[in-house]
Amino acid sequence: MGVEDSRSFYGIDHYGFPRAGADDPVDPEGYYPPYFRSEHFQRYGYHVEELRGGFHWVTSAGYDAAFVVTEQGVVVIDAPPTLGENMLAAIEDVTDQPVTHVIYSHWHTDHIGAASVFGPDVEIVAHRITKELLERFPDPKRPVPTTTFDDELVLEVGGEILQLSYKGENHCPGNIFVYAPRQKVLTAVDIVSPGSVTFMHCDASQNISGWYEAQSQILAYDFDFFVGGHHMHYGTYEQVKLCVEYFADVLEGATAAVERFSRSDALADIVADTGWDRMFVGTENWINSMANHTTRHVLEKKTSDGRLWWERLAGATTQTKYHAYTVLESIRLERPRPDYRLRGENPPVFLT
Incomplete structure (x- = not known):
């Protein structure tokens, strides 16, 4: 069955969603940052950037993650499949330290589905609910967490501190906040995406009331940099406020x-x-x-x-x-x- 035949067979011209196209306005000026057109990104498909004090942001320009270089090893936050082994490459670009810890923001495979690339010996930290979900729906590419918590956990590795907090279900059960107080970097995935309006259906979030509450919780932090899990940019406090304003409308x-x-x-x-x-x-x-x-x-x-x-x-x-x-x-x-x-x-x- 050819393309035109399939269109007629499935009634695409009558049912379903219309095809978006050139009638929509182009994305705002500045949405595509310089790295997006760089030779390195076009060749290797990833970009790594130090935000402050050993805290690094890594992006595939669709998904992003982070890692912190400490005196005793590297702490990774998330492992999206769209980055995959490029997370290893990004870490190797800046340090020879081994990865010792991996933090799961939540259990969804689009954000941690490449966690197995770090091998069997890393300590995996996540909320208790994330562990329960991964035990219920096992995936060898998402190893089960080895350390869990309920409300708060302070992770200290090589002199660096990360404060992990669970404030209730928002995007999904077990989705946590990760805050680096020395660097003033906050990671909260699938709540807002700096520079854009997030993917459809509020990033496929499950508890929209909790998801709106999480926006206010984000703004209660003292941060200079924000990692949201998606798109072209890390964010500043003002850029996050802009996303919150949009969803208020x-x-x-x-x-x-x-x-x-x-x-x-x-x-x-x-x-x-x-x-x-x-x-x-x-x-x-x-x-x-x-x-x-x-x-x-x-x-x-x-x-x-x-x-x-x-x-x-x-x-x-x-x-x-x-x-x-x-x-x-x-x-x-x-x-x-x-x-x-x-x-x-x-x-x-x-x-x-």
């Missing part, structure tokens, strides 16, 4: 959308043309109406410096609709409802 728009389109009159207007025997079509139109309202609110709203979001953060025009859907669903599922139906009142609109 998403929440604002989604809250207004849920309130507006949950009224009986609005529901009746949306589903009026679908008929009682097309309930899922009516439901899709209802959800899409809320998502579209939210998306328009975000993308047409002037930001704090007067520009639009697509002029400040990469991905705004393609990803906002997915964030809108995810956030409005979290409002409906995780946050208090204004009221409930009284006995005998307000029959479902698809029956009227």
Whole structure:
């Protein structure tokens, strides 16, 4: 079956998602840093940079990780498969010290799926929940942690200190904060991505209320550098604040959308043309109406410096609709409802 045949067979021209293309604005100026076009990056596919005091950031320009060089060895934070053995190459670029510790930010394979490259003798540190999940769903490329904690753990190696904290489920259960106080570097993965709006559906996060709470928790730290797990950049405090501002606008728009389109009159207007025997079509139109309202609110709203979001953060025009859907669903599922139906009142609109 050829490409055109498969398009017709699967109904791509009618069902599913439209193809994004050249109609979307280009990414903001400065989103692609100088290393992205460097000879080294184009040839080897990774970039390593010292942020401060032996704390290094490593990126594949899609995923990133970090390591700290100490007097007694190297402490690695995460091991994305997109970096893979390039993590070893990046470490060898700056030190002859062996890797002694690996910290898992969380259990997802896209961030730690190459941890086996460090061999069987390293100490692997993670939250207790991460260990439980990896024992339940074993993967030889993600060795089970050897040291775990519940709330707080101070890891001291070769005179360097890393403060590990678990503040509750956010992106997923067991996702932790890693803070280097001397270097003022904070690592918190899959919460915000400096320079962009994160991948769709809020980085596929599981607890959106907790994920929003994590944004405030991030800003409570005293950091100069931020490692978020994705995209082209490490971040500064101000760049992280910009991402938080964007998602505040998403929440604002989604809250207004849920309130507006949950009224009986609005529901009746949306589903009026679908008929009682097309309930899922009516439901899709209802959800899409809320998502579209939210998306328009975000993308047409002037930001704090007067520009639009697509002029400040990469991905705004393609990803906002997915964030809108995810956030409005979290409002409906995780946050208090204004009221409930009284006995005998307000029959479902698809029956009227």
